[in-house]
Amino acid sequence: xxxxxxxxxxxxxxxxxxxxxxxxxxxxxxxxxxxxxxxxxxxxxxxxxxxxxxxxxxxxxxxxxxxxxxxxxxxxxxxxxxxxxxxxxxxxxxxxxxxxxxxxxxxxxxxxxxxxxxxxxxxxxxxxxxxxxxxxxxxxxxxxxxxxxxxxxxxxxxxxxxxxxxxxxxxxxxxxxxxxxxxxxxxxxxxxxxxxxxxxxxxxxxxxxxxxxxxxxxxxxxxxxxxxxxxxxxxxxxxxxxxxxxxxxxxxxxxxxxxxxxxxxxxxxxxxxxxxxxxxxxxxxxxxxxxxxxxxxxxxxxxxxxxxxxxxxxxxxxxxxxxxxxxxxxxxxxxxxxxxxxxxxxxxxxxxxxxxxxxxxxxxxxxxxxxxxxxxxxxxxxxxxxxxxxxxxxxxxxxxxxxxxxxxxxxxxxxxxxxxxxxxxxxxxx
Amino acid sequence: xxxxxxxxxxxxxxxxxxxxxxxxxxxxxxxxxxxxxxxxxxxxxxxxxxxxxxxxxxxxxxxxxxxxxxxxxxxxxxxxxxxxxxxxxxxxxxxxxxxxxxxxxxxxxxxxxxxxxxxxxxxxxxxxxxxxxxxxxxxxxxxxxxxxxxxxxxxxxxxxxxxxxxxxx
Numbered sequence: 380x381x382x383x384x385x386x387x388x389x390x391x392x393x394x395x396x397x398x399x400x401x402x403x404x405x406x407x408x409x410x411x412x413x414x415x416x417x418x419x420x421x422x423x424x425x426x427x428x429x430x431x432x433x434x435x436x437x438x439x440x441x442x443x444x445x446x447x448x449x450x451x452x453x454x455x456x457x458x459x460x461x462x463x464x465x466x467x468x469x470x471x472x473x474x475x476x477x478x479x480x481x482x483x484x485x486x487x488x489x490x491x492x493x494x495x496x497x498x499x500x501x502x503x504x505x506x507x508x509x510x511x512x513x514x515x516x517x518x519x520x521x522x523x524x525x526x527x528x529x530x531x532x533x534x535x536x537x538x539x540x541x542x543x544x545x546x547x548x549x550x551x552x553x554x555x556x557x558x559x560x561x562x563x564x565x566x567x568x569x570x571x572x573x574x575x576x577x578x579x580x581x582x583x584x585x586x587x588x589x590x591x592x593x594x595x596x597x598x599x600x601x602x603x604x605x606x607x608x609x610x611x612x613x614x615x616x617x618x619x620x621x622x623x624x625x626x627x628x629x630x631x632x633x634x635x636x637x638x639x640x641x642x643x644x645x646x647x648x649x650x651x652x653x654x655x656x657x658x659x660x661x662x663x664x665x666x667x668x669x670x671x672x673x674x675x676x677x678x679x680x681x682x683x684x685x686x687x688x689x690x691x692x693x694x695x696x697x698x699x700x701x702x703x704x705x706x707x708x709x710x711x712x713x714x715x716x717x718x719x720x721x722x723x724x725x726x727x728x729x730x731x732x733x734x735x736x737x738x739x740x741x742x743x744x745x746x747x748x749x750x751x752x753x754x755x756x757x758x759x760x761x762x763x764x765x766x767x768x769x770x771x772x773x774x775x776x777x778x779x780x781x782x783x784x785x786x787x788x789x790x791x792x793x794x795x796x797x798x799x800x801x802x803x804x805x806x807x808x809x
Numbered sequence: 810x811x812x813x814x815x816x817x818x819x820x821x822x823x824x825x826x827x828x829x830x831x832x833x834x835x836x837x838x839x840x841x842x843x844x845x846x847x848x849x850x851x852x853x854x855x856x857x858x859x860x861x862x863x864x865x866x867x868x869x870x871x872x873x874x875x876x877x878x879x880x881x882x883x884x885x886x887x888x889x890x891x892x893x894x895x896x897x898x899x900x901x902x903x904x905x906x907x908x909x910x911x912x913x914x915x916x917x918x919x920x921x922x923x924x925x926x927x928x929x930x931x932x933x934x935x936x937x938x939x940x941x942x943x944x945x946x947x948x949x950x951x952x953x954x955x956x957x958x959x960x961x962x963x964x965x966x967x968x969x970x971x972x973x974x975x976x977x978x
Binding site: 593601722728736737743 | 857858859860862864865866868869875879886887888890932933934970971972978
């Protein structure tokens with residue numbers, strides 16, 4: 380399907396068609412052209428500390444096993460028996476050197492090689508050459524503990540893919556004074572009847588906070604943590620140190636030096652601040668503690684308190700996995716305060732994210748009202764966003780800079796087979 | 810004859826326990842959230858774990874302050890995830906009393922919270938019934954009346970993807 384006309388951009392207007400959320404056909408194409416052809420985040424290395432450890436997840440909707448091999452490298456296998464298609468692993472995580480298909484007992488090594496089919500004599504001599512192994516995802520690379528994979532081998536190296544956003548990932552990871560960020564065992568997961576891209580758009584949306592999170596702001600006002608007036612002022616201010624940013628490859632950033640709702644305030648822990656200074660120097664430590672929500676297209680968010688993974692299920696159904704992090708080297712007191720603050724704002728019973736999800740669900744219902752031409756408008760601040768030489772763009776923190784960056788990349792991926800028809804070449808990676 | 814471990818604490822009978830837990834269920838279903846807070850001791854915990862391990866991330870891990878904040882939010886702020894509000898029905902069963910449980914008096918029971926949000930027809934997230942079962946463990950203390958020290962609810966779906974738990978379980 381030619382979808383190039385479903386993302387429209389002019390000098391000061393930007394909009395995407397309602398079909399991006401409501402069409403099952405577009406969803407299927409996204410699974411192939413986005414999740415099947417670009418780097419996708421899968422897991423954090425701390426989930427697989429030892430060789431033989433594995434977790435199961437999905438790339439788009441394809442079931443995969445992520446496993447650490449004997450030589451400590453990471454392999455990603457499609458979770459599908461080469462015989463008659465049953466998944467060979469049903470657990471969410473565990474430890475195994477081999478996977479045994481429950482259907483006819485074919486056994487695979489954890490690098491995907493078929494060890495033995497049951498009752499081997501039923502197959503001819505040349506069976507060995509049929510190459511009946513588990514499909515192995517060709518590209519797997521890690522950066523700062525983040526494991527990415529790409530189903531297509533025709534993709535740039537991960538370091539090149541991440542080159543614009545790397546320094547922000549580094550700052551995020553360096554919040555651990557000892558350089559060891561890890562995730563807890565428990566994962567907060569939420570499911571909602573809405574398209575995955577609503578979550579993609581929202582984590583770097585600096586426009587909705589005053590309205591969707593008015594309730595949370597009132598809690599801060601009530602507890603004396605922050606007054607309502609000062610919050611609204613800092614949000615609306617021009618020329619402040621708050622920004623929204625967009626990058627080639629669809630990445631985005633919401634940066635609030637003056638603090639982010641629902642985020643652990645490290646200035647209350649002077650010892651922790653000192654540790655960062657000791658580890659990284661004063662200047663670097665200042666950058667590290669800046670509050671940022673980082674989006675890495677298409678499915679990863681790095682928040683102060685957690686790693687967030689978007690898992691699309693259907694055009695109108697999505698799961699989001701939230702992995703709170705532990706900052707190695709920081710006091711227990713710091714990590715437990717971070718966790719409590721996290722639980723207050725994030726998760727399916729929290730005082731913040733639950734109201735965001737309600738917006739995703741509302742927008743999914745609204746996307747059906749398309750009798751007339753229906754668009755989702757993302758023009759805010761386009762006329763004033765600054766385009767840098769490296770292709771990155773910067774705007775006011777309430778502007779829709781990151782959303783536009785994501786949809787430019789969405790269009791690149793989704794029109795690649797058409798030779799990238801209709802692509803805005805300014806600062807867009809193809 | 811079973812006696813309580815602490816001589817100052819009277820024995821919690823099954824009738825007492827049912828009275829407390831059924832009353833809590835009714836108070837929550839009538840959305841009398843401030844009355845709900847009164848059922849708890851000053852130092853208390855309202856806990857919905859994901860894994861039943863202290864120190865791991867939870868769905869809810871509210872001390873008294875956070876419980877009061879939760880109630881304040883529901884009663885005095887614009888909670889989008891509660892517009893329209895959840896209608897709930899707490900069904901309680903399998904109730905057992907243990908007067909000599911670890912560190913205090915324990916009530917164990919199963920609860921199913923049936924929940925529906927009634928609103929505009931045909932919109933996602935509204936108009937359907939959800940039934941969310943859990944094993945609940947209450948630690949209670951005698952403070953001239955039985956008060957809840959800790960309410961822990963182990964949802965059957967605790968480590969599955971969940972949707973909108975903004976009502977009080």
